[in-house]
Amino acid sequence: MINKFRDSVDEVLADIPDGATIMIGGFGLAGQPIDLINGLLRRNLTGLTIVNNNAGNTDEGLALLVKSGAVRKVICSFPRQVDSWHFDKKYHAGEIELELVPQGNLAERIRAAGAGIGAFYTPSGYGTTLADGKETRTIEGRDYVLEYPIRADFALIKAHKADRWGNLLYRKTSRNFGPIMAMAATTTIVQVPFLAELGDLDPENIVTPGIFVDRVVQVDSTNPKEHS
C-alpha cells in the first residue's frame, strides 16, 4: 500500500544533506511551509542553495535560516524588502550569493525542470542586465533570452489537503509555486493541515498528482480561515 504520510517534521527532513539545493514554496505568508523551514533550521546544515520568491523577511523562517549561515546561495526574484535585514546584511558582507531571476522566468525555469525541457527562449529580461552574458535569439521579430531549468534536490511546500498517494489540493493564492516546485525536485516534502482518505479528493480538482510528492506531514494551520 502506498503511504506517503509521515509522522513528524523532523523525520521528513532527516536526510537533507549539507550543500543541498532546496526549493521552498510560498509567496508572502500564503503557502509558506513554515514548520518545514523551522525544521530545516534545526538541522544546522551548511552550504544550502535556496530557491524561493524572496530571501526571507522579518525574524522568522527563511530569514533565520539565512541569518544562521546555513545558506550559501539564494535564487529568487525579490530579495530586497523593508524587512529583509538578515539577507541584506549577509549580502553586503559578501557572505551569500544571489542569483536574481525575473519572477516569471523563475517559475518557467522551475516548470521546465519538472517537464523535461532542456532550455527555452523567453522574452522576459531581454535587453536588461539580468540577461547579461546569456544567449539571445530573435524569433519571428521578437527578442528572447535562453534560460535553463532550475532543479532541486528537495522541495518543501505547503498544501491544504493530501491523501496517502500524495495527491494535493491547495487553497487560494497559497498555490503559487507549490505545484511547479513539486515537479522540479527529486524529493518533494509537503506540510498540510488536513489529510484525506484515498478517493475522497475529487480527481477533477487535484492540482498536484501524487506522482510529484514523496512525503506528507500533517501540521496544524495557524490560519483560522483554513479551518472554516
Next chain:
Amino acid sequence: MINKFRDSVDEVLADIPDGATIMIGGFGLAGQPIDLINGLLRRNLTGLTIVNNNAGNTDEGLALLVKSGAVRKVICSFPRQVDSWHFDKKYHAGEIELELVPQGNLAERIRAAGAGIGAFYTPSGYGTTLADGKETRTIEGRDYVLEYPIRADFALIKAHKADRWGNLLYRKTSRNFGPIMAMAATTTIVQVPFLAELGDLDPENIVTPGIFVDRVVQVDSTNPKEHS
C-alpha cells in the same frame, strides 16, 4: 457586463475565414467538439490548417471536413488509423499536407504559443526522422531538438461547464488538449452542455480561466454520463 455566451453554433463560427489555422480539441470522442466541427463543415471553407491529435476517423466530424476538401494541411500526431480512410485517400492523392509531431511535442508547442515561449529544447524525437533538419543541442549530456510554438487563429473545444466570463470545467479525460488550445488561439470557441451562473464554479477548480475563452455556445451532450 461580460457575457461570452452566444446563441448558436453558426453564429460563433461565422467569422472564420478561408485559410485559417484552427485547433480542434479532443482525443477520441472525449472532448471532441462535434457540433462545432459540423458547423465548420457547413461553412464550406477552403485552405484550412487543422491542428488535432488525429486526422479524422470514420465518416463523421473532422473526417468529413477532410473529405470535403476544406483542409489544406493537418498538424497532428496520429493520422493513420484503421478508420482514417478519408485522410488516407487525400494523403495518397497528394491533396493534403501532413506535419507529423510527436504527441508530447504537439502539446508543448501548443502550450508554448499560449505561454509566450519563443522556442524550447525537447528530448522527444531526437535522433528520429521527425527531427530531420531541425536544430539540436546537447545540454548537460542530454540531446534535445529545438521546437517552435504552434499558434492558431481559432480553437474549437468542448468543455463540461462554463460561466459567462468563459471560465471552464472539463470532465475526465475530455480535458486533454482543451486548456492548452484555449491558450494558443487568437479566438477560442467552446461548446458546453451546461452553463453556470457567475460565481457558481469553485475558483479552486476552474481549469481554464475565462481570459482564454472568447465565445461559449450551449449544445446538448449525447453522453448520458455527462448528465448524471
Next chain:
Amino acid sequence: MSIGHRHPEKLTRAQMAERVASDVPAGAVVNLGIGIPTQVSNYLNPEHEIILHTENGMLGMGPEAHGDDVDVDLLNAGKLPVTEAPGCSYFHHADSFAIMRGGHLDIAVLGAFQVSQKGDLANWHTGEPDAIPAVGGAMDLAVGAKDVFVIMELMTKAGASKLVPELTYPVTGLGCVTRVYTELAIFDLDRSGNVRVTETYGGVSVADLCDMTHLDLIDATE
C-alpha cells in the same frame, strides 16, 4: 470622467489613477502594479467588470480585505490580503506568468523611474552600485501585456524629466510602454519613437513640455 484635459491644475496622484481608470475598457483584464497603480482599482466602474490579475495566481481579484475578511492564503502581489470577486479563479505561478508572457492581459499599469520615447521602461533598479537588486514580476509584466500604461510624476524633485530620449536607469523592458500618465500630460508612445501629447494639465503647453523633456513632442491635444 470628471477631469477635462487642459485642466488648469496639475493632476494629483489620485487623479492620475482616476484618469487611467477611465481609459480601461469594460471587461478588460488588467494587472495593477504596486504603489499608485494599485489605486486605479478605486476608480474602476463596478458595472464594467474589469478583471484584475495578480501574478501570484489569481484572476478576478476583489478589493483589499479588512477585519474578519483577512485570509493570509489570499494575498495580492504586494502581499496584502485581498478578496474574491465572483468569477475569480486560481492557478499556479507558471500558469500565471504564462498569462502575462503569452500576451493575454489587456493592460498592465506600472510605476516607473524613467520611460524612453520608444517606450523602454526603467522601474526595477536605481542602478546605485550598493543597492540590492530585486525585480519581482516587473520584467514579465513589461513584455507581456498588450498595453503597458505607466503612471509617474513627469519631473523629478531635482527638475529632470523622467520621460527621456534614452534611459539612464537600468532597463526593465524595451519598447513596451504604450502610454504615460503624468501630473502634467498624457503621452502616447510607439516603438518608432514618436511621442504624442494627448492631454495637458496645470496650464502647460506642448511647447513647455518639449522644453521640459528635451523631446520633439507631437501635439495631439485636439
Next chain:
Amino acid sequence: MSIGHRHPEKLTRAQMAERVASDVPAGAVVNLGIGIPTQVSNYLNPEHEIILHTENGMLGMGPEAHGDDVDVDLLNAGKLPVTEAPGCSYFHHADSFAIMRGGHLDIAVLGAFQVSQKGDLANWHTGEPDAIPAVGGAMDLAVGAKDVFVIMELMTKAGASKLVPELTYPVTGLGCVTRVYTELAIFDLDRSGNVRVTETYGGVSVADLCDMTHLDLIDATE
C-alpha cells in the same frame, strides 16, 4: 510469479505480459502501451497499488469499462473506455506529457519492431515508403520513463532477430530501452551496448541466442 526461468516452453504473449507484471515494484507509476503491453495490467497485484498513467491525461486508471460503466469522456490512450481507481487524477495534455518527458514515470512498457543492443527503440514506423506515418506518444514515452521495458517476439516470422546490433527500422528513441521481454529470453540492456541474458525459455541456451541475434550476449542467467 508462476513461470520459472529456463522454463522448457516458450512464453506465450500472455505469459510475457505476466512476466513483466512480476517485475513492476509495488507503488510504481507505469504507462502501458497499446497491444500486448496493455495486458500487463491483468497480472498486476491489486495490493501493490501500481498506478497506471494514460497519456491523454490521467493517473490512476482503472480496468476497462463495460456495459453501464462505459463513459465516452473516460478513455485510455487506445481510445477504449476505462474506469477510475480511487486516488486517480486528471490533467491536460501538456501536463500529462510533462509527467513523461520530465522523467516521473517509473516504467513504460512498449511493443517494438526492433530494439538495438544499445537500447535504441523502433516501434513507430515500418519505414515502408507509402505508409502514412503516425507516431502518437511513442517518442515521448521512449525518452521519458526511468525504465522502458519492451515486450516483443524475439524472432520475426521470417526468422530474423528483432534484437539487433543496429536498427534498420526508423528510430523512436535512442538508448532508452532498459529491458526486453521475449518468448525465448529476457535481456537487460545498457547504453554501452552490453546485453545480459537474465532468463531463458523454451530450452534455448545463451549460445543459441547469440547465434539467433548475432550479438555477443552475456550470460547472466545464474
